[in-house]
Amino acid sequence: xxxxxxxxxxxxxxxxxxxxxxxxxxxxYQNDKGEGKYIVxxxxxxxxxxxxxxxxxxxVEAFKSPFQHISVYESTYHGNLLVLxxxxxxxxxxxxxxxxxxVHVPMAVIPPTPQTALVIGGGDGAAVNELCKYSxxxxxxxxxxxxxxxxxxxxxxxxxxxxxDTRVEYIAMNGADIDFRNEFDIIVVDGADFNDYGADLxxxxxxxxxxxxxxxxxxxxxxxxxxxxxxxxxxxxxxxxQAHFQYTHYYWHVDxxxxxxxxxxxxxxxxxxxxxxxxxxxxxxxKLLRYYNAELHSASFVLPTCFTKEEGFIHG
Amino acid sequence: xxxxxxxxxxxxxxxxxxxxxxxxxxxxYQNDKGEGKYIVxxxxxxxxxxxxxxxxxxxVEAFKSPFQHISVYESTYHGNLLVLxxxxxxxxxxxxxxxxxxVHVPMAVIPPTPQTALVIGGGDGAAVNELCKYSxxxxxxxxxxxxxxxxxxxxxxxxxxxxxDTRVEYIAMNGADIDFRNEFDIIVVDGADFNDYGADLxxxxxxxxxxxxxxxxxxxxxxxxxxxxxxxxxxxxxxxxQAHFQYTHYYWHVDxxxxxxxxxxxxxxxxxxxxxxxxxxxxxxxKLLRYYNAELHSASFVLPTCFTKEEGFIHG
Numbered sequence: 001x002x003x004x005x006x007x008x009x010x011x012x013x014x015x016x017x018x019x020x021x022x023x024x025x026x027x028x029y030q031n032d033k034g035e036g037k038y039i040v041x042x043x044x045x046x047x048x049x050x051x052x053x054x055x056x057x058x059x060v061e062a063f064k065s066p067f068q069h070i071s072v073y074e075s076t077y078h079g080n081l082l083v084l085x086x087x088x089x090x091x092x093x094x095x096x097x098x099x100x101x102x103v104h105v106p107m108a109v110i111p112p113t114p115q116t117a118l119v120i121g122g123g124d125g126a127a128v129n130e131l132c133k134y135s136x137x138x139x140x141x142x143x144x145x146x147x148x149x150x151x152x153x154x155x156x157x158x159x160x161x162x163x164x165d166t167r168v169e170y171i172a173m174n175g176a177d178i179d180f181r182n183e184f185d186i187i188v189v190d191g192a193d194f195n196d197y198g199a200d201l202x203x204x205x206x207x208x209x210x211x212x213x214x215x216x217x218x219x220x221x222x223x224x225x226x227x228x229x230x231x232x233x234x235x236x237x238x239x240x241x242q243a244h245f246q247y248t249h250y251y252w253h254v255d256x257x258x259x260x261x262x263x264x265x266x267x268x269x270x271x272x273x274x275x276x277x278x279x280x281x282x283x284x285x286x287k288l289l290r291y292y293n294a295e296l297h298s299a300s301f302v303l304p305t306c307f308t309k310e311e312g313f314i315h316g
Numbered sequence: 317x318x319x320x321x322x323x324x325x326x327x328x329x330x331x332x333x334x335x336x337x338x339x340x341x342x343x344x345y346q347n348d349k350g351e352g353k354y355i356v357x358x359x360x361x362x363x364x365x366x367x368x369x370x371x372x373x374x375x376v377e378a379f380k381s382p383f384q385h386i387s388v389y390e391s392t393y394h395g396n397l398l399v400l401x402x403x404x405x406x407x408x409x410x411x412x413x414x415x416x417x418x419v420h421v422p423m424a425v426i427p428p429t430p431q432t433a434l435v436i437g438g439g440d441g442a443a444v445n446e447l448c449k450y451s452x453x454x455x456x457x458x459x460x461x462x463x464x465x466x467x468x469x470x471x472x473x474x475x476x477x478x479x480x481d482t483r484v485e486y487i488a489m490n491g492a493d494i495d496f497r498n499e500f501d502i503i504v505v506d507g508a509d510f511n512d513y514g515a516d517l518x519x520x521x522x523x524x525x526x527x528x529x530x531x532x533x534x535x536x537x538x539x540x541x542x543x544x545x546x547x548x549x550x551x552x553x554x555x556x557x558q559a560h561f562q563y564t565h566y567y568w569h570v571d572x573x574x575x576x577x578x579x580x581x582x583x584x585x586x587x588x589x590x591x592x593x594x595x596x597x598x599x600x601x602x603k604l605l606r607y608y609n610a611e612l613h614s615a616s617f618v619l620p621t622c623f624t625k626e627e628g629f630i631h632g
Binding site for chain 2: 025027029031033034035036038040042046047048049050051052053054055076077078079093094096097229253254255256257258259260261262289290291292293295296298299300302303304305306309311313314
């Protein structure tokens with residue numbers, strides 16, 4: 001019961017030539033059962049309210065691209081783990097919660113049979129993978145600024161590329177520079193930094209470009225972060241979306257390796273559809289899915305009262 | 317970007333005469349914005365798959381009762397924080413998610429107007445507090461083995477005692493030794509260690525006593541832990557419940573300071589009610605609540621596919 005038996009130390013002996021340049025925070029946690037190494041989620045706004053760490057075995061590969069530091073770890077229980085500039089992005093254990101929810105929810109509500117899709121960001125490949133499960137799609141354009149993320153994930157997360165096929169066109173460019181007109185039924189924005197509202201992917205200009213790229217009855221989903229406790233930031237993104245789309249909806253799902261254990265998604269459209277009713281669920285490749293289902297679709301639009309009222313425990 | 321700038325060290329300078337005996341794991345996390353101290357959730361089965369830490373300012377009070385080590389911390393963003401034998405129990409920021417869900421769900425479905433309630437465990441007082449919001453109840457028996465937890469929480473979590481009144485009878489005894497017959501409409505079991513199935517509160521004997529104590533149309537809720545990824549353990553508890561009650565249901569809610577960000581609850585009854593339809597929602601003191609609402613009630617019984625299929629990332 002002595003605190004001295006619970007030693008938490010900094011670990012810095014990773015099997016990599018890049019170890020001295022890793023932006024990743026690694027700690028060694030000891031108790032009387034042994035010890036383990038953990039990646040702790042980074043934080044660029046200050047000292048975080050909660051710490052979140054995932055147990056790892058070893059660094060698999062680290063690479064410094066022109067855009068960011070990319071690390072892939074082998075974790076103990078979560079499969080491989082992708083870390084970009086020190087931020088935990090995705091794990092092999094629970095990636096499907098988020099990726100299924102950001103893709104199949106819009107696919108189950110869009111009125112016309114969707115034929116064209118655009119993914120912006122999502123360099124890990126998993127959102128594109130979910131879209132490839134739909135035979136109705138004949139074109140999937142995928143834009144991510146960093147081809148090195150795509151390359152490393154193709155190597156270390158083969159399950160994110162299982163259904164990729166010749167319909168997918170990958171373009172390495174900044175999503176903020178897209179210039180499409182009325183081309184896509186579905187757009188998935190799998191990026192946009194929550195802590196940087198001036199960033200390219202969370203700007204008035206980008207929202208306008210998204211609207212231009214979307215067909216009249218099209219649907220966009222976009223990483224929506226936490227309505228609670230980050231209420232103020234949530235409302236800021238929502239306002240930005242509402243300025244460009246007639247309808248902005250928010251739904252959520254469990255995401256065990258993210259802070260607060262859940263994640264929200266915005267659904268933006270100019271179409272007066274009922275977002276919480278999966279009217280076209282018959283399209284969904286149900287047998288290939290592990291999180292999403294028809295009942296869950298509707299339930300995910302039902303929010304706890306604290307998500308909608310003025311509540312929060314994190315300020316500043 | 318140098319890992320050496322991210323120092324994570326053990327902290328051991330708490331303002332307490334008990335500091336050298338604290339079973340709590342405390343770490344100091346540093347980045348270039350400063351540093352913070354964190355309580356890291358303890359783990360008695362080995363080295364945990366994920367680390368979960370809450371930022372603290374100082375130890376408010378620590379006490380070694382005949383049953384356990386009790387600590388109360390002032391956290392930075394989560395209000396006060398209760399830790400028992402090194403395990404994070406409850407925070408002032410998000411306690412209401414769990415406590416509202418374990419109380420108001422059964423209150424909204426039980427067919428006869430509930431008049432008598434029993435709480436076993438829940439030494440923090442918050443489950444009793446939710447029950448006290450119902451004027452239809454005329455007797456609330458509260459049994460927790462450790463009166464010192466009750467005493468410390470009354471002092472440091474006054475919001476958990478706001479609605480307590482003369483209907484509440486507190487008895488300091490082991491919940492496993494109850495001996496009631498057909499006395500309660502509602503029983504809330506706010507305890508039972510997930511990692512110790514032989515324990516008093518997760519035994520065949522205790523389940524039998526619960527069934528005896530419950531009226532024919534009564535409803536019991538009980539901390540149900542995680543259906544995913546701890547599928548095997550989940551099924552083990554479910555089987556125990558099913559051996560004693562005709563119907564065992566499972567629902568879930570967001571719980572940001574718990575591992576995996578959510579928590580599940582079992583609802584056990586011999587009454588053929590529809591647990592997911594809040595037929596008696598009119599009873600619920602809606603204006604006093606922050607998480608639970610009628611729509612959320614139904615949604616909380618809808619489970620992601622991975623909660624019901626054979627899935628999991630934590631083994632052994």
